[in-house]
Amino acid sequence: MPLSEEELRLLEQMERALSEEDPKFASTLRGTTQRLAARRRAILAGVAFAAGVAVMMGGAVSGYWPVGVAGFVVMLGSATVLLSALRGQRAGGAEPHVAAHPSGFGVIDGGRGRRTRGGRSSSGFMDTLQARWRRRKDRGGF
Known part of the structure; x- marks a missing residue:
């Protein structure tokens, strides 16, 4: 469904305002x-x-x-x-994605590693270990 003339005009105004700001x-x-x-x-x-x-x-x-x-x-x-x-x-075109994490920490995923609220970086290995720990905890192993 195409945009109406009013919507196109508003969109152009928003783009111009963003470019100027x-x-x-x-x-x-x-x-x-x-x-x-x-x-x-x-x-x-x-x-x-x-x-x-x-x-x-x-x-x-x-x-x-x-x-x-x-x-x-x-x-x-x-x-x-x-x-x-x-x-x-x-x-250049990829911005980091901010996602909620079950632990309550804000996770910023930029593609390589993950940064948590403390500024620490964890690799894929640490993510795997954390996932295993959560599974064990959910099963009632600990």
């Missing part, structure tokens, strides 16, 4: 600006990595080791930028 948040919701920037960084880092490989191989073939070391440093730096750009590209 917090442009960074509005950009994050759209996701285009950050994804494009991350993609550009990833492409440039890939090109720099290939250049670093060429410089390192040139230094190895010529026997002039400082050139090889410089090529390796370029490779290392560009690989770091490439990985951070790829992570930023994946996480």
Whole structure:
């Protein structure tokens, strides 16, 4: 069912107000600006990595080791930028999900681990152990 003209007008006003009030948040919701920037960084880092490989191989073939070391440093730096750009590209549109937890703690699930109210991080291993403990407790084992 399409929106009426009044609803479309109200929606456009809300979008404009959001963009004016917090442009960074509005950009994050759209996701285009950050994804494009991350993609550009990833492409440039890939090109720099290939250049670093060429410089390192040139230094190895010529026997002039400082050139090889410089090529390796370029490779290392560009690989770091490439990985951070790829992570930023994946996480650019995903906001952490806040969910209620049976223990009463607010759980923020950002995809990797979980942060509880105390700021502690637990891995999947700890989640598995906690689930086992809850099952035992529910069965009346303790």
